[in-house]
Amino acid sequence: MGLDDRDALQILRDAVDPEHGSDALIRDFYTHWFATDLTARDLFPPDMTRQRTVFARAMTWLFGELIDQRAEEPVAFLAQLGRDHRKYGVTQQHYDSMQEALLVTMRTHLGAGFTDRIADAAHEAVGLFVGVMRGAADAEQTPAYCDGTVIEHLRVTRDVSVIRLQLDQPLFYHPGQYVTVQVPQWPRRWRYLSPAIPADRSGAVEFHVRSVTGGMVSTAIVAETRVGDRWRISSPHGAMQVDRAGEDVLMVAGSTGLAPLRTLIMDMTQHGVNPRVHLFFGGRFPCDLYDLKTLWQIASSNPWLSVTPVSEYSTDPPWATDYPDPQPPRGLHVRQTGQLPEVVTRYGNWGDRQILICGSPGMVEATKAALIARGAPPERIQHDPLTD
Structure with a gap:
């Protein structure tokens, strides 16, 4: 029955749900993936705690959407994820090895419960997730990221900085969208930031950054950013907007x-x-x-x-x-x-x-x-x- 088997999908959802104790499964998935594909480890930061949590939550939500037979939002999410993951250097090999590692880990953790019905649902669901991401990444023609140079750093309060950059090429985004940013102080750790000015054809961009207690990237940006630093900025996300023909x-x-x-x-x-x-x-x-x-x-x-x-x-x-x-x-x-x-x-x-x-x-x-x-x-x- 595959994706039509809601009971099987529910078992898979429970297996990856942090609320049902999925920590060991998610940890073993990454361990197995990194062991079978040595290049995959270089895609992630040294501390995997947050990554494991985000992955588990995303998988739980995706399986839940399949159970409820909703497709539009999950497909859009996975497509954006695939396009965005290009900035990490994800290749087709990584999609293959990730898919295999996830299925092997599910089979191992479910043991005798990984019946033919569960296996069919798992293969079709994971194949769908990976396929949408892979297809969107392969079809995207825009650059995966753009680089820029810090030209001004204003410390406007004790914990807020205004950072202005000149990008190597213009970054086109809709007003209200956000991007992910990688700074030299923390390679492979990307932080969400929203541009504070509309897209500029000359490549100028401005960010407002608040240092968050316990936030390694934001603290480094506010305290350590220097003129001349090189930042890497991903493609934009988000759909927040004002309907100018609508209400106040x-x-x-x-x-x-x-x-x-x-x-x-x-x-x-x-x-x-x-x-x-x-x-x-x-x-x-x-x-x-x-x-x-x-x-x-x-x-x-x-x-x-x-x-x-x-x-x-x-x-x-x-x-x-x-x-x-x-x-x-x-x-x-x-x-x-x-x-x-x-x-x-x-x-x-x-x-x-x-x-x-x-x-x-x-x-x-x-x-x-x-x-x-x-x-x-x-x-x-x-x-x-x-x-x-």
């Missing part, structure tokens, strides 16, 4: 979550007619609202844009004097004090708006939950995939 817009940005929303706003300034946009920009301290001057400049000449600054605390810490003063001239809304979800929902549920939320996973989840609790339709809310 609510944007909620926490810290560097501002970057993709600012890109969308900058792109809107190139058009004569836009929906009204109300942006809440939040940080822990007033000094964390690092880009208020840019927002003031945009709002001063685009009356459809309103900006409300929000900080959790009303006063700055002593170290704020070591960094640029972000306060703009008068003209923006008065700064509000409190948590972003609470401040945003003071004004209602915004249920008649297009809603875009960007920031840390915790902030996005809390804001989304608060809006839905107030009555905002979930289908109106956009945000990028949440990652730890």
